[in-house]
Amino acid sequence: MKNTSLRTLILVAPAALCACTNEPDRPNILLAIGDDISYPHMSAYGCTFVETPGFDRVAADGILFNNAYTPNAKSSPSRACLLTGRNSWQLEEACNHVPFFPQKYTTFMESLGSNGYDVGYTAKGWAPGVAVDSEGKPRQLTGKPFNSRKTVPPAAGIANSDYSGNFEDFLNSREPGKPFCFWYGSHEPHRRYEYGSGVTKGGKNLSDAERILKFWPENDTVRNDLLDYAFEIEYFDTHLVKMLKILDERHELENTVVIVTADNGMPFPRIKGQAYEYSNHMPLAIMWGKGIKNPGRVVDDFISFIDFAPTILDLAGINQSENGMQPMEGKSFTDIFRSVKSGLIRNKRDHVLIGKERHDVGRPDDQGYPIRGIIINGFLYMRNFKPERWPAGNPETGYLNTDASPTKTLILNMKRNNRSDYFWNLNFGKRPEEELYNISIDPECVNNLAGYPEYNSVKNDLESLLVKKLGKQNDPRMQGKGDMFDQYVYAEERTRDFYNRYMKGELSVRTAGWVDSTDFEHN
Numbered sequence: 001m002k003n004t005s006l007r008t009l010i011l012v013a014p015a016a017l018c019a020c021t022n023e024p025d026r027p028n029i030l031l032a033i034g035d036d037i038s039y040p041h042m043s044a045y046g047c048t049f050v051e052t053p054g055f056d057r058v059a060a061d062g063i064l065f066n067n068a069y070t071p072n073a074k075s076s077p078s079r080a081c082l083l084t085g086r087n088s089w090q091l092e093e094a095c096n097h098v099p100f101f102p103q104k105y106t107t108f109m110e111s112l113g114s115n116g117y118d119v120g121y122t123a124k125g126w127a128p129g130v131a132v133d134s135e136g137k138p139r140q141l142t143g144k145p146f147n148s149r150k151t152v153p154p155a156a157g158i159a160n161s162d163y164s165g166n167f168e169d170f171l172n173s174r175e176p177g178k179p180f181c182f183w184y185g186s187h188e189p190h191r192r193y194e195y196g197s198g199v200t201k202g203g204k205n206l207s208d209a210e211r212i213l214k215f216w217p218e219n220d221t222v223r224n225d226l227l228d229y230a231f232e233i234e235y236f237d238t239h240l241v242k243m244l245k246i247l248d249e250r251h252e253l254e255n256t257v258v259i260v261t262a263d264n265g266m267p268f269p270r271i272k273g274q275a276y277e278y279s280n281h282m283p284l285a286i287m288w289g290k291g292i293k294n295p296g297r298v299v300d301d302f303i304s305f306i307d308f309a310p311t312i313l314d315l316a317g318i319n320q321s322e323n324g325m326q327p328m329e330g331k332s333f334t335d336i337f338r339s340v341k342s343g344l345i346r347n348k349r350d351h352v353l354i355g356k357e358r359h360d361v362g363r364p365d366d367q368g369y370p371i372r373g374i375i376i377n378g379f380l381y382m383r384n385f386k387p388e389r390w391p392a393g394n395p396e397t398g399y400l401n402t403d404a405s406p407t408k409t410l411i412l413n414m415k416r417n418n419r420s421d422y423f424w425n426l427n428f429g430k431r432p433e434e435e436l437y438n439i440s441i442d443p444e445c446v447n448n449l450a451g452y453p454e455y456n457s458v459k460n461d462l463e464s465l466l467v468k469k470l471g472k473q474n475d476p477r478m479q480g481k482g483d484m485f486d487q488y489v490y491a492e493e494r495t496r497d498f499y500n501r502y503m504k505g506e507l508s509v510r511t512a513g514w515v516d517s518t519d520f521e522h523n
Contacts, residue, residue, distance in 0.1 A: 028256040035190040037262035054240030062287025073264040073279035083107035085309035085328030101131035119143030121183035122166035130491040155197040159187040164242035189232030198227025254289035269427040294340040301349035306330030351376035357485035361498035362393030362400030378440035381462035
C-alpha cells in the first residue's frame with residue numbers, strides 16, 4: 001500500500017512529499033448530499049432566504065463551483081451516476097427511478113472499501129431501489145449503515161436521525177490509521193414539510209422569500225412553501241457544521257476532502273424530476289486543507305456528477321481499471337484542486353449532458369418521459385422523444401412525477417376553478433419535441449426559442465453536438481433501442497403497473513402512500 005500512497009501524493013499533493021507517506025496520508029472523504037436542493041440555494045451563492053454557515057465554510061476554505069450538474073434530476077439515477085461515473089443512459093436499469101441496480105456496476109464506495117478505506121453512510125445512501133449481489137444478498141453501495149442514533153426533529157417532516165451523531169459513531173468504530181469515506185445522505189429538504197415551519201420555527205418572514213420563479217403564482221402559499229424548504233436546507237447544514245467540528249476536534253479536518261452538494265433540484269413543480277436549469281443545476285463546494293491550493297476560489301468549469309467517482313478514486317490512488325469497475329465516462333477534476341486560478345480553468349470543461357427516462361409512477365404501462373439535453377455557451381437544448389406523453393405524469397393519476405406540495409395543489413386548483421391555465425401549462429402541460437433556452441438570461445426556462453427562425457443555427461448546432469456525443473456513449477436512444485428503458489420493472493411491488501391498477505380501482509393513490517387527494521385533477 002505504500003506504493004499506492006506515494007502515487008496518490010504525486011498525483012494530488014506534491015507539496016506533501018516531505019511529510020509522512022504512510023497509508024493514513026491518503027485523504028479522508030466526507031460526502032454530504034442534501035435531498036432535493038437547487039442551485040443557488042446556499043448563502044455562499046448570495047441566496048438571501050437561507051443561511052448555510054457549514055456550506056459557506058467549505059466554500060470559503062476550499063472551492064465554490066458555479067456549474068455543477070446532475071445528469072438526471074431524480075434520486076436513484078442521480079446517485080447512480082455519482083457512484084459509478086457513468087451517465088444514466090449508460091446504466092441500463094439504473095437509469096430509471098426505483099430500479100434493480102445492475103450487478104455489473106461497481107460503485108466507488110465499494111472500490112474504496114476493497115482498497116483500504118473504511119466506508120459508511122447515514123440515512124439515505126443510494127435509494128430508492130434494490131441492489132443485490134449474484135447470491136441475492138444486499139449490496140452496500142455506499143458502505144455500512146450507521147443509523148442507530150436518533151434525535152427530536154424541530155418540525156414534522158424532518159427525520160429523527162441524528163446524522164452527526166451517527167457520523168461520530170462511524171469514526172469511533174473505524175480501524176485506527178485507516179482512511180475513511182463517509183456518505184452523509186440527509187433526508188432534508190425532501191418533502192413533506194410542516195406547513196409554515198419556516199416562519200413559526202425558523203424565524204423567517206414571508207418577505208424573506210426571494211422573487212417567486214416565473215412558473216409559479218405570486219402567492220403567500222408559495223412563499224410559505226419556499227421558506228419551509230429553506231428551513232429544511234438549514235437543518236441539513238446544521239449537521240454539516242457539527243461534522244466539521246467533530247473532525248476539527250479530532251485533528252482530521254485538514255486531510256479530509258469535504259464535498260457538499262445535493263442529488264437533484266428542489267421538490268417543486270417544473271423542477272424535480274424534469275430537465276430544466278433548476279432541475280439539474282446543483283450547489284457544490286469542496287474543501288481539503290492539505291490539497292486545495294489558493295482556497296476561497298470560485299470556479300466556473302462545468303462539473304458533472306459522473307466526474308465525482310473518478311475524482312475520488314484519483315484522490316485515493318486507486319486505478320479504475322484494476323478494481324472491477326466498468327469504464328467511466330466522467331473525468332477526474334483533481335487538477336482544479338491543484339490550480340490557483342478562479343473562473344474557467346479547463347477550456348474543455350465547457351458543457352454537460354443531461355437527460356431522463358422513467359421516474360415515478362403514473363403513466364400507462366409504466367412509461368417514462370425520455371429526454372436528452374446539452375448545456376453549453378449559455379444555452380440549454382432539449383429533445384423530448386415522446387412529446388405525446390404527459391411530462392409530469394398523467395392528469396387522471398395526479399401528475400405523480402411532481403411531489404405533493406402546497407404549490408402544486410395551488411396551481412391545480414387554479415385550473416380546476418377556471419382561474420388560470422398559464423401556470424398549469426408551464427408545470428404540467430405537454431411540451432414540443434424540441435426546447436431551447438438562453439439560460440444566461442432565462443434560467444427559469446419559460447421562453448422556448450426552438451421555434452424562432454433566428455435561433456435555427458444555434459438549435460441545429462446543439463442538436464448535432466448532442467447526437468454526436470450520445471452516439472459515442474452508446475446511448476440506446478441513439479440506436480433506436482430507447483424503449484428498452486420502459487421495459488425495466490420497478491423494484492418495489494407497489495409501484496409496478498400502478499396506472500392500470502389504479503384505473504381498475506384496485507388501489508388508490510392515498511392508500512399507496514403517494515399524494516394527497518387534493519393533488520388530483522379529474523378531467
